[in-house]
Amino acid sequence: MKKIVLDTYQDVCCAAADIYAAQLKTKPNSVLGLATGSTPIGLYEELARRYEAKEIDFSKARSFNLDEYYPIEKSHQQSYDYFMHDNFFSKVNLSKHDIPNGEAKDAIAECKRYDEEIAAAGGIDLMLLGIGHNGHIGFNEPSVSYSMGTYLTELTESSITANARFFGKNEVQPTRALTMGIGEIFRSRQIVLIISGEGKAPIAKKLLEGVIHTDVPACFLLLHPNTTVFLDKAAASLC
Ligand code: F6R
Numbered sequence: 001m002k003k004i005v006l007d008t009y010q011d012v013c014c015a016a017a018d019i020y021a022a023q024l025k026t027k028p029n030s031v032l033g034l035a036t037g038s039t040p041i042g043l044y045e046e047l048a049r050r051y052e053a054k055e056i057d058f059s060k061a062r063s064f065n066l067d068e069y070y071p072i073e074k075s076h077q078q079s080y081d082y083f084m085h086d087n088f089f090s091k092v093n094l095s096k097h098d099i100p101n102g103e104a105k106d107a108i109a110e111c112k113r114y115d116e117e118i119a120a121a122g123g124i125d126l127m128l129l130g131i132g133h134n135g136h137i138g139f140n141e142p143s144v145s146y147s148m149g150t151y152l153t154e155l156t157e158s159s160i161t162a163n164a165r166f167f168g169k170n171e172v173q174p175t176r177a178l179t180m181g182i183g184e185i186f187r188s189r190q191i192v193l194i195i196s197g198e199g200k201a202p203i204a205k206k207l208l209e210g211v212i213h214t215d216v217p218a219c220f221l222l223l224h225p226n227t228t229v230f231l232d233k234a235a236a237s238l239c
Helices: 009-026 041-052 080-089 107-120 157-166 182-186 198-208 217-223
Strands: 002-006 031-034 062-065 067-070 096-098 126-129 151-154 176-179 190-195 227-232
Touching: 002 009, 009 041, 009 126, 009 190, 009 227, 041 080, 062 107, 067 080, 107 151, 107 176, 182 217, 190 198, 190 217, 198 217, 198 227
Parallel strands: 002 227, 031 062, 031 126, 062 096, 126 190, 190 227
Antiparallel strands: 067 176, 151 176
């Protein structure tokens, strides 16, 4: 795992955008893994800026998002489907994008469909990750066993609390999600993990001390051959 500490969140987003630009230059029809949450917003803004400036082209690429609440309507403002359209898909020319379907009647069938689509696309070339305060990646919560493929998971109190900030007082917040499994994430040929802000400093420290804590899902990335972690100074302050 390669660790790169940069001064600011903006620097981190630019450095991660450079990796996307290089990937798409080498392989225009790349398969991109995408994340939601507050961490990637600056990266999506930077990629949209570069697209506007004709510096990057997504026309031949396709994408798969990591996860989606379940159940949730796509039109719900807190669905990851809505988030991705709002923050990214509406701003760039990436027309082939897929997200686990939070409206699916049969969650198990939806997980199977998703894995089959990823496999048919040839697997993920470049996967983007954020990290939860509890070390989750996607919605792979700390556990004693980890799934290979996409599955329906129960969110932990920690994740529900962390994401409550996005939901209105009277809105029902989902407690389950469809997420790519650790195996699916791990099969990505390249992974970029972004960690920003002092709130993430304790989990960044735990990840980067180089010990595989099996109750910190992100620690599996320590075994991945091509993962880069970008941290801003605040997130790296305890490392
Ligand atoms: C979202 C996802 C999650 C987030 C993590 C951090 O698709 O996969 O693992 O990356 O919860 O969220 P933020 O960036 O909001 O702190």
